[in-house]
Amino acid sequence: MSDISVQLKNEAAAKLPAPITVADALRQLDRALAKQALTAKVDGRDVDLTFELQPQENGDAVRIEPVLPETLEGLGVLRHSTAHLLAAAVLDLFPGSKLGIGPPLLDDPRYGFFYDVIAPRPLTDADLPAIEKRMREIGKRNFAYRREEISREEALRIFRERDEPLKCELIENKGGPVVSVYYIDGTPFIDFCIGPHVPNTNKLRAFKLLSLAGAYWMGDSERPQMQRIYGTAFFTQEELDAWIKQREEAERRDHRRLGRELDLFSIQEEYGQGLIFWHPNGAMIRKQMEDYLYEELVKRNYSFVYTPHIAKRELWQISGHEQNYGDSMFAPTKLEDTEFRLKPMNCPFHIGIYKSQQRSYRNLPQRYAEMGTVYRAELSGTLHGLMRVRGFTVDDAHLFCTPDQVRREISDCVDFVNQVFHTFGFDKVKFELSVKGSDTSKQYLGAEEDWAQAEAALADSLNERGIDYARVEGEAAFYGPKIDFKIEDAIGRLWQLGTVQWDFNLPERFELEYIGEDNKPHRPVMVHRALFGSIERFFGVLIEHYAGAFPLWLAPVQIAVLPITDRINEYAEAVAKQLRGDGLRIEIDLRSEKISAKIRHAQLQKVPFMLVLGDRERDENRIAVRERTRGDIGTMTVEEFQRMARDLVTRRALVNIE
């Protein structure tokens, strides 16, 4: 028996008798660590604890680094192994089930893992508790996760015998000559899997199955649809409980619930899916959002335009929308032998305005802004509250400029969007630079060097502001690269808001020109940009962001005037009138209710300020002010309050009180 030199992390190397497994080596080096370890890295390679250490050929020490709980990597292993446990339970309860894939999910806060299955009969939510129970039973019996390396042919034979066609397909597509499979001993489960896994099922304690959903095999809607079982797992029950609690709190912020409770908007079946009705409260907020934007647009030297909602079909053929985007457009409608289509985007209309006269380099850039309402034929299953709708308004703008000007324009757009997010108090915006992919199946327009130049301009505008962004290959539009701004909703879904896009396509298609210094025609560069993206979606995100408690400048009702008795009504009316005269939005509660009931009502409506008025206030000609989150903040004169409120509104302050 020879020795093997083993080094634990950065500690000194030790000689251990070979052969020896990682688990045994760890036990000899550090018992506490050995107990905790889930898997390990051996010279940087992920392995199970049962992995047998081999001496290095050059005699160097083998470096072991255990993968421990409470690390992201450890969590990934835990969830991956839990997914296997799930599959084992399904096979046990529903023999004959076909298995798909079952990965851990670390990026998506909604879930921890899933496994795709086709059971002999469709599973329903009611089956989840039984499956979870079986997982616990298996878990308690401390079965081992056992890895085996076998030939590809052997693996195919095993999975064919078990009638697992999907697994066979995976092996054929992904497997090398030797593949690894994992068993959970004591169960009928075997998986084609690269690992690594926890040593035994006893490690898995805090897990929960969450939901059941449909999912296409290999994400292809032409292929069979499977059932995806979602679950999550943590190292301790406390972590799991905290996660569940947080999820419940998040659900309380759901904009669909708050939209109803605060009477902000509705969607009405009898009028059509995905069409938004802005009620007075929501419309008031929207007006504040738009007013803010208009103010900024003027400061940034944009021009305003208004354009139609519908245009000749031919226009959409010239623009290429019909060819590239036709599935998302409402079908044509005919009038006197001419076909028309509702607009899914505003760009062709703004181009129409650009083309209405000859342009010179001297009067570029032209910046056309419009709150343009567009209609898209989204599939019914994709609709979601305000976030995904069929009719929405884009705070759109198109910038027409010379090639020399475009970098500056893009940079200004990024500055603008940054300011907007700052104003609304968003701090968790994700920036993505979407560029051309290497995938040749997607047709991209424009020359290689144009793409490189455009990408550099976009990247620079982010870099010069120190904005973190992800570069995403293959996500660019076919007509050019873009920057997207995304944000998470209350339940962890990511939604795209605004975008800045460089367009190689439309200036060509519409043969746009400007006359240059050389007195010759040149092609302008076109940039699309939206900050909110869709006003509906941005509003949805805003509702959840503030949990319905809007800052003063946005709140539909800013101040509730609450007289304590009927005697005070007249004084209350006078106070309300004075504040209204200053442009503040006031509601007065003259109901025959106790003051605590009126306060409760205003609190539930999340009104920022309440003015409690009784005999004392009237006699002293003052008001008692209550702030939504602070409660009673004392009395003051109407003028003092008015000054404070006006200041908060003017500054678009995010909090009502410093």
Add this chain to the structure above:
RNA sequence: GCCGGCGUAGCUCAGUGGUAGAGCAUCUGAUUUGUAAUCAGAGGGUCGGGGGUUCAAGUCCCUUCGCCGGCUCCA
């Protein structure tokens, strides 16, 4: 569009084949109130729509529409 689930009063929900209910909200009356729910009464429903089984359907079956969670899609 596809898979699974769910549709009962404005909202949240109860109602396992035998006379459609509760709380909140709304309206009316009484009460005149000091910082998160005063009391009493009233109105409100073709139980999502259509069809079927049955002596009898909110309840069972079929179908259709919508909603929810995913998948696909998402300029």
